Amino acid sequence: MVNYPERSHKTAMADAAQTGSSGKIKYLICGCGSTGYNVVEELLKETDSILILDKDEKRVQDLLDQKYQAIVRELKDPAALDELPVPEVIFVLSNDKDANLAVVRTAKAKYPSAHLIARATDPVSKNQLEAAGADVVLYPQEVIAKTAVLRIRRLSSSRIARRLYTLLGSWEGTMGIIAHTNPDPDSVSSAMALAVIAHDASGGKLVSRILYDGTIGHQENRAFVNLLDIKMEQITPELLSACDHLALVDSSGPGVNNALGKDARVNIIIDHHKNGTHDTSKVDFVDIRPGMGATASIMTQYLQELDIPVDTKVATALLYGIRADTRDFRRNITPQDFNYAAFLLPLTDRDILDKIMSPAVSQETLEVIGSAIQDREVVSGYLFANVGYLRNRDAVPQAADLLINLEGVNTAIIYGITDTSIIFSGRNRDIRIHIGKVLEEAFKGIGEAGGHATMAAAVIPLTYFSMVKDKEELLDLIIEPILKRIRRIVGLEDEAKHEV
Ligand SMILES: [Mn+2]
Structure with a gap:
């Protein structure tokens, strides 16, 4: 030594x-x-x-x-x-x-x-x-100010979780948890998490039922619901009236992308979309955080702060919900979303996640994508494709996701018709174009449209035209003036004139 x-x-x-x-x-x-x-x-x-x-x-x-x-x-x-x-x-x-x-x-x-x-x-x-x-x-003053705000935010978010817990603990009977129309993994996993919190808070006195309307179309979403064995029920007036309490997850008010009427009374709203016009003053509990990438992140925060054990199924669902809503952490993502995803990761079932992510493509989706590729028309980087009549509306955005990757295509607009509506899906990587705004303008007065700079969607309800038997013919009749509007908005018409 x-x-x-x-x-x-x-x-x-x-x-x-x-x-x-x-x-x-x-x-x-x-x-x-x-x-x-x-x-x-x-x-x-x-x-x-x-x-x-x-x-x-x-x-x-x-x-x-x-x-x-x-x-x-x-x-x-x-x-x-x-x-x-x-x-x-x-x-x-x-x-x-x-x-x-x-x-x-x-x-x-x-x-x-x-x-x-x-x-x-x-x-x-x-x-x-x-x-x-x-x-x-x-700059020390600034550092102190930021730290102070961060601390107080943390404190108030744990108070919010506590308040939800106390409220659910005071209820008994049945709580209907309403996912949005054509529910996606974010709304479904958020509903599951709320059911877990309600069970824990009420000691089992409050029973939750997850309700939805529309379809679970996307194969990935179907795989998600099947593989995780998620119990969901189609919403009916009878089911609704059997509920003592109603909670909305992943939509900002009654009638906003869900089956409820605009004046329906709900008790809980938890969401991350921009606040709608709904008056929330009579709602017992409201937590709407437009900054967050997913409602599943908010739900994860509650579970974490309330120290409620998260089982594999719920953790896997929530992580998939965050991933899906942020398009694999590439869209609207905040540091908190990453944080909660990291918290969930060790609790998830990797095998199930893998299976959800690579489901077998359905025959119909393949056919739709095939006809979109065949029908495509490309002008100056813009691709338009008519996929005709479809039963599964989710095939349209999937076709758009694929076709935007074709060489020479910067903007893809895919459309088709279902029994009840005409569906548009846009994808864009031309930084000069905001496809959400383009569709919004093109569909002003004729349908609902919106989205982001890189992805957007639009729907025209068929109302009494839904009776028309030959849907493809109907689509051909309606579509041309709409396409013309889109071409005008993005400046394609001028271009065509210049070329002449
Ligand atoms: Mn969401």
Whole structure:
């Protein structure tokens, strides 16, 4: 056993000073008032390769007495950083803004590869320090403000979860949890999670039933419901009247993309869509967070904060809900969505997730995609395709997803007709075009349309035309003026004229 002599910080500093500019050091601290001192204390947990510069002789002596490595230097002096070991990271933390700015400039010139973190004393010096090349500028007032807001948000979100729990705990009987029309994994998984919370809160006195209208069309969604063995019931007036309480998940009010009438009384609304015009003053519990990527994220937060055990089925459903609504974390995603997805991941069943993601494509969807490819018409990067009559409306967006990938296509618009409506689906990767706005304008007064810059959809209800037997013929009759409108909006008509 060899006994090494104890090395103090002071002797280490003397070594560093001796090696002069040829030595190296991890952290250089310029200015050691209370901020600097706290940073040094924090860094010491990791390493003692720290050198402190300060203009105050007494302070430096105190630091040396405490066995820190410290040197007296005037930070405004252009020679402030001469004859020092080369630092990896430089903290500029004095409370003198001129000194901080001067030493940032010196450091940038002398040690261009070092990371430079500087403290601003006001918003003006923040901009100056950034302009002088500091990699990170901290303005303490701003840091405190952000932290304060973040903390209070966390506190209030855990209060929201508590409030929901208390409310559900006070109920008994049956709660109808209403998923939106043609329910997607976000609304279904959110409904499952709410049922779990209700069961836990009420000790089983409140029984939940998940209700929906429309169809579960997309094969992935069908695989999702089947593989996870999710119990859902088609909504009927009898079922509705058997419910003592009603909750809406993933839609912002009664009649907004769900089977309820606009004036229906609901007790709970949890959603992440932009708030509709619905008056929520009479609703017992409302949590609408338009910033969130998925309602499933909000539900995961409740489960996490209420410390309710999440079983494999619910965890798998919620994770899939978040993934589906954010298109695999690529759309409308927030750091919170990632956070909750990470919380769920270890609780999920990977095999089931894999099976949901790669379901067998149905015969009809294949046929629809086939006819879209055959029928396609491409003009200046715009693809239009008529897929004719279909029973499964979800085949239209799937065809659009595929056809946008064809070479030479920047915008794809696919349309078809079902027994009850004409369906449009648009996909776009031309940054000059906002396909959601294009469809909105084209369908003004004739149907419902909307979406994002890159994906959008539109529906024209057939109302009394739904009686017409030959749907494809009906589509041919109706479609031309609509296509003309779209061509005009995106400027394709002008282009055609120019070509003549
Ligand atoms: Mn959603």
